[in-house]
Amino acid sequence: MEPMERSGMSATLRTVKEALTTEGCREGDAIRIRGWIRTRRDSKAGLSFLQVHDGSCFDPIQVVASGDLENYESEVVRLGTGCSVECEGTLVASQGKGQSVELQAVRIIPVGWVEDPDTYPVPAKRHTFEYLREVAHLRVRTNTFSAMARVRHCLAQAVHRYFHENGFYWVHTPIITGSDCEGAGEMFRVSTLDFENLPRTEEGIIDTAQDFFGRETNLTVSGQLNVEAYCLALSKVYTFGPTFRAENSNTSRHLAEFWMIEPEIAFADLADDADLAEDFLKSIFRTLLDELPDDMGFFRDRIDKTCIDRLEAFVESSFERMDYNEAIRLLEEAVAGGEKFDYPVSWGVDLQSEHERWLTETHVGRPVVVMNYPRDIKAFYMRQNDDGRTVAAMDVLAPGIGEIIGGAQREERLDVLDARIAEMGLDVSDYWWYRDLRKYGTVPHAGFGLGFERTIAYATGMANVRDVIPFPRTPRTADF
RNA sequence: UCCCCUGUAGCUCAAUUGGUAGAGCGAGCGGCUGUUAACCGCUAGGUUGCUGGUUCGAGUCCAGCCGGGGGAGCCA
Numbered sequence: 001m002e003p004m005e006r007s008g009m010s011a012t013l014r015t016v017k018e019a020l021t022t023e024g025c026r027e028g029d030a031i032r033i034r035g036w037i038r039t040r041r042d043s044k045a046g047l048s049f050l051q052v053h054d055g056s057c058f059d060p061i062q063v064v065a066s067g068d069l070e071n072y073e074s075e076v077v078r079l080g081t082g083c084s085v086e087c088e089g090t091l092v093a094s095q096g097k098g099q100s101v102e103l104q105a106v107r108i109i110p111v112g113w114v115e116d117p118d119t120y121p122v123p124a125k126r127h128t129f130e131y132l133r134e135v136a137h138l139r140v141r142t143n144t145f146s147a148m149a150r151v152r153h154c155l156a157q158a159v160h161r162y163f164h165e166n167g168f169y170w171v172h173t174p175i176i177t178g179s180d181c182e183g184a185g186e187m188f189r190v191s192t193l194d195f196e197n198l199p200r201t202e203e204g205i206i207d208t209a210q211d212f213f214g215r216e217t218n219l220t221v222s223g224q225l226n227v228e229a230y231c232l233a234l235s236k237v238y239t240f241g242p243t244f245r246a247e248n249s250n251t252s253r254h255l256a257e258f259w260m261i262e263p264e265i266a267f268a269d270l271a272d273d274a275d276l277a278e279d280f281l282k283s284i285f286r287t288l289l290d291e292l293p294d295d296m297g298f299f300r301d302r303i304d305k306t307c308i309d310r311l312e313a314f315v316e317s318s319f320e321r322m323d324y325n326e327a328i329r330l331l332e333e334a335v336a337g338g339e340k341f342d343y344p345v346s347w348g349v350d351l352q353s354e355h356e357r358w359l360t361e362t363h364v365g366r367p368v369v370v371m372n373y374p375r376d377i378k379a380f381y382m383r384q385n386d387d388g389r390t391v392a393a394m395d396v397l398a399p400g401i402g403e404i405i406g407g408a409q410r411e412e413r414l415d416v417l418d419a420r421i422a423e424m425g426l427d428v429s430d431y432w433w434y435r436d437l438r439k440y441g442t443v444p445h446a447g448f449g450l451g452f453e454r455t456i457a458y459a460t461g462m463a464n465v466r467d468v469i470p471f472p473r474t475p476r477t478a479d480f
Numbered sequence: 481u482c483c484c485c486u487g488u489a490g491c492u493c494a495a496u497u498g499g500u501a502g503a504g505c506g507a508g509c510g511g512c513u514g515u516u517a518a519c520c521g522c523u524a525g526g527u528u529g530c531u532g533g534u535u536c537g538a539g540u541c542c543a544g545c546c547g548g549g550g551g552a553g554c555c556a
Contacts, residue, residue, distance in 0.1 A: 041515045049515050062516075080507090098516050118490070118507040118525085124517090125506050127491065130548065185555075222556090247554060248481060260556060342552095353552095406556070451556030465556095476547085 009088040009107060017056035020101065025091050027101060032088045033061060034111070036141060039124045040079055048076055050108075052085060055146055058294035062094065062102040063087050075110050082120045082141065084112040129467050136471050136480050144303070147295040148468055151288065152456055158287035159240060159261055159452075162280055168236040168263060173223030175242065178215060186246040187218035188256075219244035224262050224447065225381075225434055228410060231264035231445055232437050238263040240452075248475050252464040255453060257473040264447035270383075270392040270409040273446035274321060274369045277396050277405050281367075281450075282315045288459055289315070296460075304461020310400055311459060317366040322359075324373045324390065330363060331355055350377045351395075353402050360397040367398045380420045381434075382408040383444075394448070401458045407448025414438035 011032040018024025019033055035054030042048045046067035053060040063085075065076045079085065089105035096102075114120050121135040122142055132139040139145045160170065176190050192212040193199065199207040208216040223239035230237045243260040263280070265272060289296060289311055300308045322330075331345040343352040351359075351370070360368045372385060373393040382391035392409035411417045417438055421428050428435070453465040466472035471480045 039516075041513095041518070043513060043515060047514070051516075064514080094514090096514050096516070116507090120507085121490080123490080123506050125491070126517090131491065133548095243556080245555080249554065250481090250549095251551080251553090251555095252549095254555070258556070403556085449556060454556060 009086065009109075011088045015056035016052065016054045016059070016061045019061050019091060019103065020057065020059055020099075025101075027091055027093055029091045030089070031091055031103070032086065033063075033103060034086045035060075035084070037079055037081060037083045037085060038141075039081060042077065048072075050079065050085070050087075052087065053141075053146070055149070058143070058147055058150075058298055059099070062096075062099050063089070063108070064102055064104050065108055066105070069105065069108060071108070076108055078113075079108075079110060080114060080117050080120075081124045082114040082117075082122070083110060085110055129464065133466060133472065134479075140470070143298060145467075147298050148456070148460065148462065149470070150292060150295050151299075151460055152468065154288055154292050155284055155456060155459065156240070156452070158284040158291075161287070162283045163236075163238050163263065166236070168238050169230070169234050171223075171227050171230045171234075171237045171239055172241065173220065173226040173239045175220055176213075176217050177220045177226075178217060185221040186248075187221055188244050188246045190217045190219060221245055222260070222262070222449065224264070224449065227262055227264050227447070228445065229433070229437055231266050231447070232441065232443065235266045236263075250475060252466070253454060253457075255465055255469065255472055255474060256478075258465070258469070259452035261450040261452055262447060264445060266443050266445045268409075268446045269444055270371055270394055270446055271321075273407050273409060273448060274319070274371065274394055274396075277369070277394075277407060277448055278319045278367070281396070281404070284455075285311045285459060286315045299460045299462075306400075307459065307461040314367065314398065319396070320364045320366055320368045322364075322368055322370055324370055327351065327355075327359055327370050330359065334358065334363070348374050348376065356395070356397045356402040360402070361399045365399070367396060370395050370397060378408070380424050380426060381410050381417070383411045384416050384420070392446070396448075398458070401454070404454065404458065405448050405450050407446065409444065409446040412438060412442045412444050414442070 009032050011030040014025055014031045014033055016033055016035060019031060025031060033052060033054065035052040038051040038053055038060050040048055040050050048065040050063040050065060051060040052063050065072065069076055086109045087103060087105050088107040089103045091101055092104045094100060094102040117123070122132070122138045127142070132142065132145070140149055163170065193206070193210070199210040201207045208214075211217070220243060222243060223241065227237055227239045239260070239262045241259065242257055244257055245254075246256065247254065263276060265276060289308065296308055325347070328345060328347050331341075335341065335345060339358065341352070341354050341358075343349075343354065345355060350373075359370070360366070371392070371394045372390045375382070375384065375389060375391045378391050378393045382393050384391055394407050395403050396405035398404045411420065414435060417435065418428060421431060453468050456462070456468040457465050460468065462468050466474065
């Protein structure tokens with residue numbers, strides 16, 4: 001990185017992280033750092049302390065500004081929370097408590113002022129997450145949101161690294177999709193038609209043939225169907241990208257725009273799928289614990305004191321496997337034994353959140369993979385089991401969150417798939433290319449979906465997925 | 481979409497049966513201090529979400545609308 005022309009500083013540029021770690025710097029080094037001021041504390045006896053952060057690590061660096069600095073009275077004492085600065089000096093052992101080293105500055109150059117500190121939206125005080133969502137462009141300057149950004153990055157890198165090291169290819173499935181192949185969930189229309197003057201057919205309906213793609217198009221609700229095509233040539237693949245649902249869901253676990261991870265493996269059955277899910281989740285959480293102890297320590301201290309213990313237990317545990325039949329039997333026994341649920345339990349119903357939590361938290365005490373669900377409550381593409389009433393679907397349930405992964409072995413037999421499409425009232429012609437995959441060299445294959453924001457929320461203890469994505473999109477909210 | 485809660489200073493919240501709108505934090509200024517959730521003093525800061533209604537009088541009661549939160553459903 002080139003030194004900024006205006007600074008005229010010549011000392012080696014370091015990140016705050018490098019300055020604070022022995023791998024990066026040693027005491028006595030002449031260095032230069034750049035960043036934003038979190039707080040300034042003055043000693044009128046003749047020096048000031050600036051806490052400067054640059055995003056490279058959780059801790060800020062303390063910059064000691066002596067009154068001897070030529071711009072001390074004119075500029076340094078006017079620097080406050082939010083100002084950007086470039087500082088040059090010597091790395092020294094700290095005389096105070098709270099940090100081992102600090103930067104004894106010989107030059108401090110203000111780069112960007114906060115013109116009116118009274119209006120700065122994120123002064124150094126406590127804020128509610130609800131308020132900070134209204135200033136999402138500045139909330140990343142807080143401890144919580146800068147830590148969140150690093151955790152998010154770390155987990156994203158861990159996802160890619162896990163798959164890459166295990167022979168998976170990252171497949172960029174389309175964001176814009178034809179409407180009729182995806183089925184699940186309300187979708188966002190993609191169109192360049194003039195809303196003020198919509199073209200209509202002779203029958204009076206909107207003429208989508210005149211739209212940009214010559215047909216109705218939407219934003220994707222899942223890359224699964226597309227990634228299956230690549231799976232049946234590359235063997236091990238995954239998607240990791242934005243996903244869109246136009247559902248009017250107003251909860252702490254839903255976003256209109258979120259990121260989803262969907263691996264797909266060929267020559268694999270449901271048991272292979274469950275094994276992959278277990279290995280994958282443990283791997284990315286292990287990486288997070290290893291690589292970001294400071295940020296995770298913050299989440300433990302200020303957000304959720306159990307988050308690290310929970311992840312440690314998660315990565316050390318072995319997942320229980322259990323058939324849906326068995327899960328229902330256990331739940332019915334629990335009810336007979338006096339356990340109270342809001343929703344009744346019987347074979348054929350989908351498990352409610354309270355049922356999932358009981359299984360994984362109370363009964364097993366570890367993550368649980370529930371497998372082979374009734375066919376009537378699952379999607380058309382899931383593989384029919386020989387019993388004629390279940391499909392090879394699975395959910396991974398984890399203590400503290402419930403369902404974290406949903407997956408299935410896919411129906412690879414064309415005749416069975418066609419029968420299912422017909423049974424569910426879907427138009428078989430919409431699935432022509434998906435059916436081709438079964439006509440030409442079909443193989444058993446399986447995959448699962450993982451919501452990235454829910455994963456981050458689980459890892460950090462953050463209660464709302466709106467606070468683990470930089471600029472959340474929810475019903476009636478698309479600011480920034 | 482349904483149920484519940486909620487909207488007062490930049491932020492977090494008070495304000496008795498309807499009777500002159502307050503505090504803490506933050507900000508500015510001053511004091512003090514190798515400080516670090518600093519501390520002490522002073523100052524500024526309000527059409528109580530919007531519209532209408534009841535009343536001598538509404539932050540308070542009523543209706544509608546808008547925004548926020550929690551839960552449910554849907555799901556990831």
